[in-house]
Amino acid sequence: MSKVTQRSITYVNNTTKPSITSKELDLDTCYGPNDIVIKIHAAALNPVDGLTHAFCGKWTGGSGLKTYGRDFAGTIIRRGANVNEKWAIDAKVNGQFKHMWGEAGTFTNYFICNPDSVRSINIMSKVPKALTEKYNEFVVSAAWPLVYGTAWSTLFLKNQKWTPESKILVIGASTSVGNAIVQIAKNHLKIGTVVGICNSRAIEHNKAVGYDYLIPYNDPKVSTVEGVQNLVKNELQGDKFDLIFDSVGNSEFFPVMDTVLKSRCSNSQYITIVGDAVMDFTDNSIWGHMTFKPVLRKYNPLRKFNYDLTILENMYEFMDLGARMIEDGTYVPEIDSVFKFADFDQAKEKLDSHKARGKIVLDMQDEW
Structure with missing residues (x-):
C-alpha cells in the first residue's frame, strides 16, 4: 500500500x-x-x-x-x-x-x-x-x-597534534558532547589527561566515563577557576591545557586564560558550542539568544588566545568512526x-x- x-x-x-x-x-x-x-x-x-x-x-x-x-x-x-x-x-x-x-x-x-x-x-x-x-x-x-560529530569536529578540525602528553579541559563534563569528547580522547586518540568540570554529585559518574580529574563547579570553598588553576599548578605540575572545550556557556576563564591554556602560538584552542552564557531554552525569541560577543572575539586580530564558536558540518568521516567505536564498545x-x-x-x-x-x-x- x-x-x-x-x-x-x-x-x-x-x-x-x-x-x-x-x-x-x-x-x-x-x-x-x-x-x-x-x-x-x-x-x-x-x-x-x-x-x-x-x-x-x-x-x-x-x-x-x-x-x-x-x-x-x-x-x-x-x-x-x-x-x-x-x-x-x-x-x-x-x-x-x-x-x-x-x-x-x-x-x-x-x-x-x-x-x-x-x-x-x-x-x-x-x-x-x-x-x-x-x-x-x-x-x-x-x-x-550530532553530539559525537560535534565532539569529533572539536578534536579533529583544528589541526592539533594529539599525544599521550596532551591535556584537555571540558567545561560541562556531564553533557552529551562532553561525554563523547572524553571517550574519543581517551579510547581513540589515547590522550593522557582529560579534566572535566561538573556538579559535585556527578563526579563519580564522570570518573567512570573516563575523566582523569573532575572539578566541582558548586564547591563553596573554591571557585571553579581557582580549582582548575590549583590543578594545573599541582597535579599537572604547571603544564597547561592544549584545548578548553565549553559545552554549557562560560566566560569565567577569559580574564585569566594565560594561567590555564597554553600559548596561542602552540595552536592551543578555546572552543565553545554555546557562547559565553548558559542558554535559556524556554526563551522563544530571537533577542533572548542574540549576542555578537563570540563572533567579535573569534575575529578580533588582537585576541590573546585562539577562540572559536563551533557549528557541526555534515561529514561522512565522523559517522564512520562513530559507528566503529559503537560496535567495538569504545564509545x-x-x-x-x-x-x-x-x-x-x-x-x-x-x-x-x-x-x-x-x-x-x-x-x-x-x-x-
Whole structure:
C-alpha cells in the first residue's frame, strides 16, 4: 500500500508552539531520483532545534510548516534510480540532518532526503548487547550522531597534534558532547589527561566515563577557576591545557586564560558550542539568544588566545568512526530518557530543564 499518513512535529514561527501535524503521502511518488525514503524508528532531541525555532520570526521564516529534528535512525523503504547501491531497501541507517527552516526534519515517521546532501549518514553499526538489553538498536543509534560529530569536529578540525602528553579541559563534563569528547580522547586518540568540570554529585559518574580529574563547579570553598588553576599548578605540575572545550556557556576563564591554556602560538584552542552564557531554552525569541560577543572575539586580530564558536558540518568521516567505536564498545552514548512520539512536549520540557544526563530520544515505532 503506497498511501500513508505522514505525522510530523512542526511549527510555523517563534510565536507558534510545536505540534503534531499530519498529511497524506504517496510513497511511490514522494521522492526524486536522487532521494531515499526512511521510515524513522527513533529521533533524538537537540538544543539546536529550539534555537532554530526561536530564530524563526514571522518575516524571516515564511508561513510554511517547519519540522523539528536532526538526529535519526530508521530503515530505507524507497530509493531513487540514481541513488548509490549502498543505500539499499531495508538497510538500517542513522545520521544527522543539518537544516534551518523547512518542511524536512527528522521528527516524522517518513523522512525523505538525498543522502549525498545529508552526508552525515551511515549504515547502522551493530549495537553491543550491553546496550540493547536496555534500549532498542534504533534508540541507541539515534542518540549519538550530532553530539559525537560535534565532539569529533572539536578534536579533529583544528589541526592539533594529539599525544599521550596532551591535556584537555571540558567545561560541562556531564553533557552529551562532553561525554563523547572524553571517550574519543581517551579510547581513540589515547590522550593522557582529560579534566572535566561538573556538579559535585556527578563526579563519580564522570570518573567512570573516563575523566582523569573532575572539578566541582558548586564547591563553596573554591571557585571553579581557582580549582582548575590549583590543578594545573599541582597535579599537572604547571603544564597547561592544549584545548578548553565549553559545552554549557562560560566566560569565567577569559580574564585569566594565560594561567590555564597554553600559548596561542602552540595552536592551543578555546572552543565553545554555546557562547559565553548558559542558554535559556524556554526563551522563544530571537533577542533572548542574540549576542555578537563570540563572533567579535573569534575575529578580533588582537585576541590573546585562539577562540572559536563551533557549528557541526555534515561529514561522512565522523559517522564512520562513530559507528566503529559503537560496535567495538569504545564509545557508549549516554541516554537520559526515552519518550513516545506523542509525548514530545514532555521530552522537550526535560531538555529545557538542563537536568538531563545524556540524550533524550523519541521512540517513533508507534508511528509505523
